[in-house]
Amino acid sequence: MLFQVGGQGTRPTFFEMAAAQQLPASLRAAVTYSVGVLALRRPFLHKVLDYEDEFFALLMLVLETHSLRNTDASFSESLYGLRRRSVRIRAKKDDTRLKSSDGIHHSGLEKRQRVLSVVLMVVLPYFKSKLHSVYNKEREARLQASLWGPTDERFDDADYFGGGGNPLVSRGGLSFTYQLLYLLDATGFYSVGLHALGIHVCRATGQELMDNSSRISKIRSRERERLLGPLWLKKLQGALLSCAYTMLDYAQTGLIAAVFFFKMMEWWYQSAEERMSAPTVYPPPPPPPPPKVAKEGIPLPPDRTICPLCSQKRANPSVVTVSGFVFCYACIFKYVSQYKRCPVTLMPATVEQIRRLFHDM
Secondary structure (H helix, E strand, O other), X not given: OOOOOXXXXXXXXXXXXXXXXXXXXXXXXXXXXXXXXXXXXXXXXXXXXXXXXXXXXXXXXXXXXXXXXXXXXXXXXXXXXXXXEEEEEOOOOOOOOOOOOOOEEEEOOOHHHHHHHHHXXXXXXXXXXXXXXXXXXXXXXXXXXXXXXXXXXXXXXXXXXXXXXXXXXXXXXXXXXXXXXXXXXXXXXXXXXXXXXXXXXXXOOHHHHHHHHHHHHHHHHHHHHOOOOOHHHHHHHHHHHHHHHHXXXXXXXXXHHHHHHHXXXXXHXXXXXXXXXXXXXXXXXXXXXXXXXXXXXXXXXXXXXXXXXXXXXXXXXXXXXXOOOEEEHHHHHHHHHHHOEOOOOOOEOXXXXXXXXXXXX
């Protein structure tokens, strides 16, 4: 399964390289989340989460080693149809108008480059994750000490690692510099690690893919021929090798497809549960009808800012809660105290049902 992102020639685009570099981190997040959800019903999987760094490093060690051995590419690079090539620069003095790509000879990876590639892609990220965890724990402890300890203890992020803050920041700046130069076509190396190993990442041609398939078949045939022991043991070892080869060959497609399928099923069931557990939303009830003015009651003035009792502009406006009409506080208090009713609707009322309005609209 190959993802073609575009571009021409054998040099991958910046977006292809960025996608290939970000795939392991995205895959780790998806695997960790999937295992965490499964651990809700299978508590023994919490052990995997307790040793998340070691588990993922072991998984990537197997995948990266197998991918480099068979395809001369990392796990994510082979998914995008990319290959790693050893770089040898040949100086040509007879032509000073050569382009930057002239004089560069690509060849297959050496064993040393494969081993160091695994170290850069698996071992170093593992130690980086561990250092980041230690840094965060120490930083949290120092922060708590600065908050709850003596007042003269102040938290300073520059106190760590010799006053340099997080030691991973400088490495991130160097990586950004290489990526910017690669984007501007100023270098053929996407990262400082590839530059140190003398490796270019190139697109694989159709002929290279066919040659690689035949090469893998020859290597596996020779490995089966080197099996020792009686006939039944050779058959058993051959069957185990075939199963291992099949699992590793389809690890890319299977792993990504399994995570995608799991996320899709989780979204499906979560949406169904939300629909079932969502409370029924009813429309708001209509407001009650306005109270009717009694024929024997005091008529309402056309100007709503006028008190119906004194026919003057309302002072200290107050409302009778049984009817909702507004009067001057002194007027309505005197009227209700004497007649025990609303002057407009003639509904029974008491002085306890008079409320002061602080915002007369």
